[in-house]
Amino acid sequence: DTAVSQTPKYLVTQMGNDKSIKCEQNLGHDTMYWYKQDSKKFLKIMFSYNNKELIINETVPNRFSPKSPDKAHLNLHINSLELGDSAVYFCASSPLGQGYYTQYFGPGTRLTVL
Amino acid sequence: SQQGEEDPQALSIQEGENATMNCSYKTSINNLQWYRQNSGRGLVHLILIRSNEREKHSGRLRVTLDTSKKSSSLLITASRAADTASYFCATVRGAGGYQKVTFGIGTKLQVIP
Numbered sequence: 001d002t003a004v005s006q007t008p009k010y011l012v013t014q015m016g017n018d019k020s021i022k023c024e025q026n027l028g029h030d031t032m033y034w035y036k037q038d039s040k041k042f043l044k045i046m047f048s049y050n051n052k053e054l055i056i057n058e059t060v061p062n063r064f065s066p067k068s069p070d071k072a073h074l075n076l077h078i079n080s081l082e083l084g085d086s087a088v089y090f091c092a093s094s095p096l097g098q099g100y101y102t103q104y105f106g107p108g109t110r111l112t113v114l
Numbered sequence: 115s116q117q118g119e120e121d122p123q124a125l126s127i128q129e130g131e132n133a134t135m136n137c138s139y140k141t142s143i144n145n146l147q148w149y150r151q152n153s154g155r156g157l158v159h160l161i162l163i164r165s166n167e168r169e170k171h172s173g174r175l176r177v178t179l180d181t182s183k184k185s186s187s188l189l190i191t192a193s194r195a196a197d198t199a200s201y202f203c204a205t206v207r208g209a210g211g212y213q214k215v216t217f218g219i220g221t222k223l224q225v226i227p
Contacts, residue, residue: 043217105156
């Protein structure tokens, strides 16, 4: 069974469009994240949610808005897409309480903005 | 430079050899983790070492942590072609409900059969 799943796996769109990426985890974890991995493979955290509440919001344009309808889901909505948004976006989750924050990653969504 | 920098950035070895990757960081941490990423896939957790530990083993993996030098190393012994991947270190720091996970830039390992 897939632990952390993302849809879609690939997303190709034009500049200026609005798109969403969905993420679901069936691990029962309390914390979920969104990361952006650029072409040089640098992985940067964008958001962290703990039990549906925003905990970390790194320096990310406000065109990016995370939505957590429940503890198992953290979706990423992107408005007015730009060329520089092209990257692979990873969702991850981790259990709270252990203090270790081991990350469980989804397979990634490759976003290409034309 | 960034929190969690791995070196070398790329490493190519023959199957059977050992591979050593290093990670340096700048601030105090709660723990440090190593992840592996195969091409086109998500990251997979390999091993975690707490700030009060100095060495940890898991199968063919050996991780060391030197908090005085703010550095860690990942050793893969008797490498296999299937170990070809990118390896990232991640530092976890903070307190209470605010814990920040920061990934390094990764080491791309190629194991030649």
